Amino acid sequence: MNSLNPRWEEPAGSFLREGFTGQRMSVLPRPRVRQALDSAATSNLVVTDCGYFPRARNHGRTRYKGITQAVILLCVKGSGWVRVDGHAATELNAGEAAILPAGIPHSYAASVPEPWSLWWLHVEGPAVAGFIAAFNPRTLPVIRRMADPVRLASLASEVVTWHEKDTTDASLVASSGAAAHLLSLLAAEQLPGPGVHTAVESVADHLRNNITTHASVEDLAAMAGLSRSHFAALFKERVGVSVLQYQTQLRMRRARELLDTTNTPIERIAGLVGYDDPFYFARMFKKVHGISPRQYRNHEKG
Template structure:
């Protein structure tokens, strides 16, 4: 249970680190800009105020005895941790989502032996608290396991990309739209363990939607609550290819389309399908197609 605002930090609380992890990404919107955005016509309902990605966040955690006005949403894609509300402490495992209501004291932290990897955001707006109550999010029920974690992680990544871009109204609207989509997806789903077949189908959709991104097999497996070896075996059985080879095939299909219908340079096309090194892209293309990208473009087709 929480005590009053004068409560001293425990020794364990004093060891919690709010940020500063190797490889982290984090964006905090200046509070004057938050207030300005929420007062603009057409943007008064919700704004993302903070967001980030913390990989293997050893000793990460916060204890907020004085409540904040934002909802806190955290998606655990690897490792584990915990959260607390005024009701008590709840374990958080990979593939689960934490939703902490605004205006309530709370705490959370990474597991000491298996620290979590998190995508997270905070959002503010006049409708959030009522929406969360209708959605069944309460201090008694802060942790959920969505049926399909992949689109939620994709949306979390989209939020961070828009927030990192700039703080223009256009970017903030896009980030806020993605955040609202996350909340509505979580509200509409009932918790259950994912079926293995569903897990692979969802993973395929996730890979197809993110062909330019680095895909980690252990992270995909963690989001499906499967071991990396079991996930890899299931994926190859269902799809016919290992994860990374399947992503390469998707990239090459997109590259062929760009070579056929655009006049972009080989380097530009390589970058658009996820290869920063155009020479490596050309080698991969030739390995699969038996010809270079330039030779493929020069062929007569149709």
Template sequence: MLPDGFPGQRLRVLPRPLVASALRRAPTSGLLVTDAGYFPSAANHGMHRPRSAPEAIVIVCTDGVGHCEVDGRVSVIRPGNALVLPPSRPHFYWADSRDPWTIWWLHAAGSQVSELLSVVAPDGGEAVIEVRDAYRAVSAIDDAISFLERDETLPHLISASGAGWTLLAQLAADALTEANQPTEPVRQAQEYLRHNFAKPVIVKELARTAGLSPSHFAALFRTAAGCGVVEYAKRLRMARARELLATTSRDISEIARTIGYNDAFYFSRTFRREHGCSPSEYRRGKN
């Protein structure tokens, strides 16, 4: 890192006694942003921590290229990637010499951090996440920096912590989405069901259209959606039923037919099993 930093940079680091104090009291004991910054075109930037850092580190790259080495593994970080480093893990990261990265970053400590990191990196190691909404991730770090720039009073520490939680929750969701990204045939089947959930669901026909065996198709679908094909269609039907019950005066039998149930009594039993109340009771509770 250059002696005077990088032109246009922003940087906030909380005093360590303040960090220790904040981690002993709620709500910052759950998650506290201890450091945050923005380094544009960070030529010659690098950080070698052979003894690791006590906090989790998140670096979101918006331009250029960076590298990170952990346990002999070298990862490349490109625009749209987030590098997540768990606490107590030695590491070395640096800007590419020919195309240095621009990064938004923060450090976070607290009891909730490990829970969020267990989703981002289940193996407990470092992770490079494909950020699905980079603008939102940058906005969260920008908010954290802005709150810490105002002052270091508890209200602004709490606000910065909220921004940090938003960032880690977004990355956890992105990591799950990346891990369960549906294959193209499954994605097409999900899209078909979203537009045709009122029609009879025949798994064999969906599999045939996808060019897969029923068993293979069903396994892929369950992995991507977290449930089977019939259950997925039922959830879509129930969501539409709730919408119609809350926003229209249609009678129950008409709603049942609209979402694919020819038998209104069967629809009512299914609805009660899923929601713990009848369609009529649900409607009264919404009005």
């Protein structure tokens, strides 16, 4: 067994799986899980188990063979640890989420001095693998800082509330929808950690707030305090597209807004979104949208 930080040590006795004051917990009967996975409305994602364990002293689980569901842990207070497939334990602190893929042995437990308060979900279905891939995991467990823990906890509470209500199709659809929303937000946030990743996010913020900027990649790399090649690689890893592609996305989004909501001449819109040459703007717009700015403006929408 890998050694643990002293404040993460495992309790002398067995872990407690439940029974915490103020806890909420709901488990879907397994035959009902199979029915839900066969139903068109919930075939992609089903919440099989969920709950909330406040100040869960001595809480922990060890699963030597893994389970068929992915496990999502949202730590809103205190701390604990997570271990996957026998590797070293990773700390999970307040404001962080852990994602444990299905089928992999794992264990987790609350810390001894400050046990966590934890929202947790077990989810199953074809869509789950897509969400896991969206987290771009390089190591396990996948740990993510939450940009808005209150919002995510509210969604987890919504999942549990629907799950606790009953096992009708309507309740399962609602709980699955809230869980998908929660996973989507976690995947979209992917907050950077300290250091260079924070600098990359600051540059992305700068581009969002200054879409007409003509700063080169070299200028933006200098803003982040990185070499051009290192910055470009980190930006694409963090955002999903290159710096220039991201800037084009931002400019085209603003161009669409102006075309949809104003009568501003197209030549003027080009300048407002950072293009000095309206003909180049028109070419770029058509490359992205497949139609010219004028055709876009005249096309019925809504």
